[in-house]
Amino acid sequence: MISEFVAQFAKLIATHPEDVRVELTEGNEVTEIVLFANQADIGKLIGKEGKMIGAIKTVISGCKAKDGMSYRINVEAV
Template sequence: MIADFVAQFAKLIASYPDDVRVEVKEGDETAEILLYANQSDIGKLIGKEGKMIGAIKTVISGCKAKDGMSYRINVEAIK
């Protein structure tokens, strides 16, 4: 669910939406969300002063209240 949201949100922003990929690595209490995108889209996904990625984090933090998991998100360029 969270991976789908992050992927759809990123695809709306990205110039190369077909390159967007999301992986989730879950632990006991923390899950790491890895958002992969084209190098030219990294700045767009992070946003000016981190506002775009901050918006994604805000929505994800609401999920913590629901399932008790903490989420971290990392944006990385496709290699």
């Protein structure tokens, strides 16, 4: 569910939505979300002063309250 949300959000923003993919690595206490996108879209996904990625983190923090799991998100170029 979280990976689908992050992927859909990123595809709406990205110029190259076909390059967007999300990978989850689940740990005991922290789930790491890696958002892969085209190099040209990295700036758009992070946003000015980190506002776009901050919005994603805000929504994900709601999931933390629901299931007690912590999430970490990273954006990397394809």
